[in-house]
Amino acid sequence: xxxxxxxxxxxxxxxxxxxxxxxxxxxxxxxxxxxxxxxxxxxxxxxxxxxxxxxxxxxxxxxxxxxxxxxxxxxxxxxxxxxxxxxxxxxxxxxxxxxxxxxxxxxxxxxxxxxxxxxxxxxxxxxxxxxxxxxxxxxxxxxxxxxxxxxxxxxxxxxxxxxxxxxxxxxxxxxxxxxxxxxxxxxxxxxxxxxxxxxxxxxxxxxxxxxxxxxxxxxxxxxxxxxxxxxxxxxxxxxxxxxxxxxxxxxxxxxxxxxxxxxxxxxxxxxxxxxxxxxxxxxxxxxxxxxxxxxxxxxxxxxxxxxxxxxxxxxxxxxxxxxxxxxxxxxxxxxxxxxxxxxxxxxxxxxxxxxxxxxxxxxxxxxxxxxxxxxxxxxxxxxxxxxxxxxxxxxxxxxxxxxxxxxxxxxxxxxxxxxxxxxxxxxxxxxxxxxxxxxxxxxxxxxxxxxxxxxxxxxxxxxxxxxxxxxxxxxxxxxxxxxxxxxxxxxxxx
Numbered sequence: 486x487x488x489x490x491x492x493x494x495x496x497x498x499x500x501x502x503x504x505x506x507x508x509x510x511x512x513x514x515x516x517x518x519x520x521x522x523x524x525x526x527x528x529x530x531x532x533x534x535x536x537x538x539x540x541x542x543x544x545x546x547x548x549x550x551x552x553x554x555x556x557x558x559x560x561x562x563x564x565x566x567x568x569x570x571x572x573x574x575x576x577x578x579x580x581x582x583x584x585x586x587x588x589x590x591x592x593x594x595x596x597x598x599x600x601x602x603x604x605x606x607x608x609x610x611x612x613x614x615x616x617x618x619x620x621x622x623x624x625x626x627x628x629x630x631x632x633x634x635x636x637x638x639x640x641x642x643x644x645x646x647x648x649x650x651x652x653x654x655x656x657x658x659x660x661x662x663x664x665x666x667x668x669x670x671x672x673x674x675x676x677x678x679x680x681x682x683x684x685x686x687x688x689x690x691x692x693x694x695x696x697x698x699x700x701x702x703x704x705x706x707x708x709x710x711x712x713x714x715x716x717x718x719x720x721x722x723x724x725x726x727x728x729x730x731x732x733x734x735x736x737x738x739x740x741x742x743x744x745x746x747x748x749x750x751x752x753x754x755x756x757x758x759x760x761x762x763x764x765x766x767x768x769x770x771x772x773x774x775x776x777x778x779x780x781x782x783x784x785x786x787x788x789x790x791x792x793x794x795x796x797x798x799x800x801x802x803x804x805x806x807x808x809x810x811x812x813x814x815x816x817x818x819x820x821x822x823x824x825x826x827x828x829x830x831x832x833x834x835x836x837x838x839x840x841x842x843x844x845x846x847x848x849x850x851x852x853x854x855x856x857x858x859x860x861x862x863x864x865x866x867x868x869x870x871x872x873x874x875x876x877x878x879x880x881x882x883x884x885x886x887x888x889x890x891x892x893x894x895x896x897x898x899x900x901x902x903x904x905x906x907x908x909x910x911x912x913x914x915x916x917x918x919x920x921x922x923x924x925x926x927x928x929x930x931x932x933x934x935x936x937x938x939x940x941x942x943x944x945x946x947x948x949x950x951x952x953x954x955x956x957x958x959x960x961x962x963x964x965x966x967x968x969x970x971x972x973x974x975x976x977x978x979x
Contacts (some may be wrong), residue, residue: 497603527577628658
């Protein structure tokens with residue numbers, strides 16, 4: 486390529502918040518004509534794909550990670566220009582909004598290098614728009630204030646700059662904090678001390694405008710706990726003000742695919758419908774009792790010899806109702822989580838043990854072991870393809886475990902066509918995955934379906950692991966393995 490014979494120049498370009506559709510035409514033209522593009526960590530992968538790898542250099546800064554010093558970035562920019570190359574400095578959002586664009590422009594001009602700027606869509610405005618609410622509104626906010634939670638001398642870390650929070654709370658309006666996830670507890674504390682209402686609406690928006698965008702809303706006092714509970718990650722913005730309350734219900738009108746077996750689908754569908762979601766039920770799994778089952782028959786004959794019956798799903802409760810309600814049963818009942826405990830209540834029984842958290846096999850085993858120091862005889866009816874970890878952990882704790890498969894899950898191929906039609910018409914539809922077997926079945930069902938626009942949410946770590954092993958992208962994981970928590974998590978990705 487011919488060297489650049491024009492006056493030495495760097496074009497400072499805003500890449501926008503992440504969605505490649507928000508990249509301006511001027512930005513596209515500058516990027517496409519550049520010999521070298523020095524880009525930041527916040528430039529999205531979709532935008533980087535348009536730049537040949539040989540032409541791009543990563544000089545991004547991320548808090549807490551090794552990053553090039555600012556003077557080193559400046560030196561490399563100057564060297565590239567003096568080598569006769571057409572140079573673009575690409576920054577996330579707008580380069581002059583908390584992007585150190587002014588510092589870099591001054592450094593380049595001091596070396597006799599001309600700097601031109603192509604603005605970008607700033608992340609704070611775009612994040613609010615994609616989350617579904619304005620930043621100003623005549624009814625509640627006549628101003629918007631952009632703030633950084635990272636001081637100039639903090640190296641991109643969490644210490645707050647010396648802003649006058651009392652003046653900010655007197656001004657009111659909408660406050661948008663950039664780079665504020667780590668500093669959020671300090672921000673909240675200083676705002677409340679300065680007179681902000683604890684109940685003021687607030688939102689944290691992670692990875693705004695990308696397919697991985699997640700939104701958590703709440704009150705000023707509770708927003709940090711909500712962000713932690715839902716494991717939101719940087720980059721994230723915090724927006725505080727009454728405008729957040731104008732956000733429509735996130736699941737309202739959104740298509741959601743419920744694939745639970747017919748006898749289980751109702752409760753999840755009801756929870757989603759109450760939030761305004763458009764639910765399509767498409768059972769992808771059938772529950773088939775194992776018959777004949779001589780091991781289960783023998784267990785029923787000696788039912789009085791067991792100390793515990795451990796139940797890991799509502800399916801087991803439904804299939805073993807006759808055994809569980811048998812008057813000869815003296816065994817106490819352990820349930821893996823609130824859903825299974827509710828299944829027991831539906832047949833008039835109460836769980837004697839339910840983990841307080843970690844509603845999976847490991848959590849149940851640990852709770853059982855803490856509760857029972859002396860060896861116990863434990864009946865463990867379960868699915869044919871159940872993980873072995875629960876029985877193994879109990880055996881290591883010197884308990885006698887009698888694991889008996891009582892049902893198998895069956896992939897219902899007859900529903901593949903319906904799933905495909907739903908995926909093709911649902912747009913950015915939501916897919917809750919409520920078990921590892923469902924994740925594997927959906928992976929098989931979606932092999933010939935474009936799932937790029939769908940957002941998959943897992944009920945817990947075991948399901949997430951199974952989904953990713955099957956090649957499915959999991960956008961979020963429920964912090965608790967309950968249907969209520971799963972619906973809350975769906976709201977964060979909607």
